Amino acid sequence: MKKDLLKLLDLSGEEILEILDTADQLKYNQKHGIQHDYLKGMTLAMIFEKNSTRTRVSFETGMYQLGGHALFLSGKDSQIGRGEPIEDTARVLSRYCDGIMIRTFAQETVEKLAEYADIPVINGLTDFCHPCQVLADLMTVREHKAKLSGLKMCYIGDGNNMTNSLIVGGLKCGMEVAVACPEGYDPDPEVLAFAKSDPNFKFTLCRKPADAAVNADVVFTDVWASMGQEGEKAEREKVFAGIYCVDEELMKVTNPGCMVQHCLPAHRGEEITADVFEEHAVEIFDEAENRLHAQKAVMYLLMKKD
Ligand code: CP
Ligand code: NVA
Secondary structure, three states, rough: OOOOEOOHHHOOHHHOOOOHHHHHHHHHHHOOOOOOOOOOOOOOEEEEEOOOHHHHHHHHHHHOOEEEEEEEEEEEOOHHHHHHOHHHHHHHHHHHOEEEEEEEEOOHHHHHHHHHHHOOEOOOOOOOHHHHHHHHHHHHHHHHHHOOOOOOOEEEOOOOOOHHHHHHHHOOOOOOEEEOOOEEEEOOOHHHHHHOOOOOOOEEEEEEHHHHHHHEEEEEOOOOOOOOOOHHHHHHHHOOOOOOOOOOHHHHOOOOOOOOOOOOOOOEEEOOHHHHHHHHHHHHHHHHHHHHHHHHHHHHHOOOOO
């Protein structure tokens, strides 16, 4: 049966660690000039119904580095934008390509695409989750801290797609996870139910950022208004401003050597101060780089022919 990457909830902790190990190896090989053509002659179709810099460039470059080819399909230029059903798009692309990456709004669209496609489907961000980003995030934390299990991750801000994937990925890898978001902006109920499903999971949902950040080894944040929520920007600013911000004051309650991660793009002066961002820029851009290596690992594991 074909395998997909639709959400981290579908993966075991062991499967996540297998992706991270493969990503580390591919990164090492690339840095040492060892090239691979595991996906020679293969094509990845990339459907984008939202904007992207990192996801598009890292998938396209990664596919090329593995000997294959990627093609960009914007929602509005393809027939998807004119209402062609996703079930039909899935069956058409399956006749031409070897994998599909999709960035869209509803998680159901990705799930339906995977149901109707005969080739692996990779979620490049939905309103519900951002699994590829969080694989890169976990890879980066492990690279800097040499482990994941036993570390404390905290997330400050909107309970969005990033929060959902961080909670699931962090807990599955044995991390303690603490989230601070305003009332009314909680993570998805399915994710909160998952976080409560195992007595071994260490998870807390707080309202005050300092409560979540205390003794953290890594602090994550993300924008207050995600793509698709542009109309709520002013209303959200009133709720988040001055409170849900990673600043020097907040960093004082974290553990010494605490990392800061941001999936980018970042809004300096909103969810993170310019000072904290620049102080942790190396870690943040390592995180951006690791999108390439983590996604090469995902494509290799899902698309390679045995
Ligand atoms: N972090 C992330 O997914 O970036 P893009 O929106 O630029 O792809
Ligand atoms: N939460 C953000 C992540 C961007 C990579 C968004 O969905 O816009």
